[in-house]
Amino acid sequence: MHNNIFQLIKKVNLQQFITISSPLLLLLLWEICSNTGILDSRFFPPPTLIIHTMFQLGESGELFSHVSISLTRILLGFLLGVIPAICIGLLMGMYKYFRHFFSPIVMIFMPIPTLAMLPIILILFGIGEFSKMVTIAISVFFPVVINTAAGVANIDRIYLDVAKNYQANAKDFFFRIALPGAMPVMLEGIQMGQAIALLTIVAAEMIGANSGIGYLIWMNYKAFLLPEMYVGLILISFFGYIFSIILRGLEAKLLPWK
Amino acid sequence: MAKIEIKQLSKRFNKGNKYIDALSGIDLKIEDGEFVCLLGPSGCGKTTLLRILASLETPTTGNITIHSAAAKKNPTQSMVFQENGVIPWLTVEENVAFGLKMRHLPEEITRKQTDYYIEKVGLSNFRKLYPKELSGGMKQRVSIARAFANDPDILLMDEPFAALDEQNKFILQEELLSIWQETRKTVIFITHSIDEALLLSDRILLMSAQPGRIMKDIKLDLPRPRSIEQVRSQSEITQRFLEIWEHLQEEVKQTRLI
Incomplete structure (x- = not known):
C-alpha cells in the first residue's frame, strides 16, 4: 500500500516535471541561440531581455493601461455576446419554430469572419469602445448559440x-x-467563444485602435521595438491560459455531476 | 368498480406511407391494488401500452378510464423507467423528491416523503451523491423511490430490472414487493421474464406480437411472500411456467414465419 502511494507520487511528479520541462527547454534553447548568434537577436531577442523589457514597461504604467483596456473590452464584449447567445440558443433548442426561424440567420452570418464586418461595425457604432465590444460580442455569439441549441436538442x-x-x-x-x-455542451461553446474573443480583440486592436495589447504589438512592430512586441505576445498567451483556467474552474462548479 | 378500464384501444404509428399497428383491440379491466405483469416478446407493444397509460402517447382509437377518488390530490400515475431514467444532474435526494417538487408541495411534506423512501430503499448514506457514482441497482432503487414518494394511485414499471445482473434483480424484486405490500398500490409491470412475472404478480397478461393483443389473462392466486426458490421448485408454479412458455414460443415462431 505504502509502496503504491510512493510510486503514485513519483509518477505524478515525473509527469509534472515533463510538462514543465518542454516550455523551459524551448526558452533555454531560444536564449542560447539568440545569445550565440544562431538566431538573429534583432528579430528574436533573448527571453531574458524580453522579461527585462516587460518590467520596464510595467514600471512606467504603460503596460497596465494597455492590459486593462483590452481586458475590459474582452470581458464586456464577452458578456454582451454570451448572454443573448444562451437565451436564443435555449429557445432554439426547445421550440422548433424558433429554431426554424433563427437558424437561417445564424447560418448566413456565421461564415463571415467578424473582422470582415469591422467596417460595418465602425459605421454603425463609431470608433469608440463600444464598437470593439460589439466586435467581440459577435464573434463569441455564434459558437455559443450553436452549442447551446445543440446541447438542448441532445438531451436524452x-x-x-x-x-x-x-x-x-x-x-x-x-x-x-x-x-x-x-450545460455541458453549452460550456464547450463558451470555451470556444473565449478563445475566439482573444483572437478577435488582438486583431481588432491592430486594425482600428490606439490602445490595447493588439495595438501594443502592432505599434512596436512598426517602430521596430521587437522586445516590446514580444511582451505583447507573452501577455496574450498568459491571459489565454488564465481564462481557460477560470472557465475550467467554472465548469467544475457548474457540473458537479459530470 | 375497476381501477383502470381500457376499451377497444389501438395504436398505429405512421412512418411516411407505411404504418405499424402496435396495439389492437385491447380490452382490459384492472382492479384496485392489483399487481399486473404484461408479459410478451420484445416489440409486442407492451411499452406502447404503458406509455399510453402514462400519458406519454395518445391512443389512435379507444379510451382509457382511470377511476380515482374525487377528493384526492395525489397524481393518478407515476412511471418507473427502464435504466437511465434517473436524472444525472440531480442528486439521489433531488431525484427522489422530483415528483413532489414538480407538484410544489410544502417543503415539509416533500422532505418527509423523500426521507422515508430513501431510507426504505437503503440509500440514506448515498443521498448527496450524483447518479454517476451509483451502481445500476442503486440507480433503479432511486427510480423506484421517486415513483413511490410521489404517492400515485397507479405505478407503471417499464422493465425496471432488465439491465441488472441476476443477484441484484432478486434483491430489488424483493424490495419492490415489500414496499408494494405496505402501500398496496395498483402496479402495471412490464417484463419479458416469466420468472419475474410469476414471482411478482397477481395476474399475468400475455401479449402477442404485432399488432399487440392480450392473448391470455392468467390469474395467479399463489400465496405471498414468494421466493425465487418456490417459483423454481413448486410443481404448480412450474406448470404455469410451462404453459406461459409454450404460448410465448408459439408467438415468437409465428412472428418469424411472417
Whole structure:
C-alpha cells in the first residue's frame, strides 16, 4: 500500500516535471541561440531581455493601461455576446419554430469572419469602445448559440419523458431539465467563444485602435521595438491560459455531476 | 368498480406511407391494488401500452378510464423507467423528491416523503451523491423511490430490472414487493421474464406480437411472500411456467414465419 502511494507520487511528479520541462527547454534553447548568434537577436531577442523589457514597461504604467483596456473590452464584449447567445440558443433548442426561424440567420452570418464586418461595425457604432465590444460580442455569439441549441436538442429523450410524467410545468422544465441538461455542451461553446474573443480583440486592436495589447504589438512592430512586441505576445498567451483556467474552474462548479 | 378500464384501444404509428399497428383491440379491466405483469416478446407493444397509460402517447382509437377518488390530490400515475431514467444532474435526494417538487408541495411534506423512501430503499448514506457514482441497482432503487414518494394511485414499471445482473434483480424484486405490500398500490409491470412475472404478480397478461393483443389473462392466486426458490421448485408454479412458455414460443415462431 505504502509502496503504491510512493510510486503514485513519483509518477505524478515525473509527469509534472515533463510538462514543465518542454516550455523551459524551448526558452533555454531560444536564449542560447539568440545569445550565440544562431538566431538573429534583432528579430528574436533573448527571453531574458524580453522579461527585462516587460518590467520596464510595467514600471512606467504603460503596460497596465494597455492590459486593462483590452481586458475590459474582452470581458464586456464577452458578456454582451454570451448572454443573448444562451437565451436564443435555449429557445432554439426547445421550440422548433424558433429554431426554424433563427437558424437561417445564424447560418448566413456565421461564415463571415467578424473582422470582415469591422467596417460595418465602425459605421454603425463609431470608433469608440463600444464598437470593439460589439466586435467581440459577435464573434463569441455564434459558437455559443450553436452549442447551446445543440446541447438542448441532445438531451436524452427519456429525461423529457420523466419531466412530462412527473408533471413538470414550463418553468420547472426549463430550469431543471433544459438548462442543466444543455450545460455541458453549452460550456464547450463558451470555451470556444473565449478563445475566439482573444483572437478577435488582438486583431481588432491592430486594425482600428490606439490602445490595447493588439495595438501594443502592432505599434512596436512598426517602430521596430521587437522586445516590446514580444511582451505583447507573452501577455496574450498568459491571459489565454488564465481564462481557460477560470472557465475550467467554472465548469467544475457548474457540473458537479459530470 | 375497476381501477383502470381500457376499451377497444389501438395504436398505429405512421412512418411516411407505411404504418405499424402496435396495439389492437385491447380490452382490459384492472382492479384496485392489483399487481399486473404484461408479459410478451420484445416489440409486442407492451411499452406502447404503458406509455399510453402514462400519458406519454395518445391512443389512435379507444379510451382509457382511470377511476380515482374525487377528493384526492395525489397524481393518478407515476412511471418507473427502464435504466437511465434517473436524472444525472440531480442528486439521489433531488431525484427522489422530483415528483413532489414538480407538484410544489410544502417543503415539509416533500422532505418527509423523500426521507422515508430513501431510507426504505437503503440509500440514506448515498443521498448527496450524483447518479454517476451509483451502481445500476442503486440507480433503479432511486427510480423506484421517486415513483413511490410521489404517492400515485397507479405505478407503471417499464422493465425496471432488465439491465441488472441476476443477484441484484432478486434483491430489488424483493424490495419492490415489500414496499408494494405496505402501500398496496395498483402496479402495471412490464417484463419479458416469466420468472419475474410469476414471482411478482397477481395476474399475468400475455401479449402477442404485432399488432399487440392480450392473448391470455392468467390469474395467479399463489400465496405471498414468494421466493425465487418456490417459483423454481413448486410443481404448480412450474406448470404455469410451462404453459406461459409454450404460448410465448408459439408467438415468437409465428412472428418469424411472417
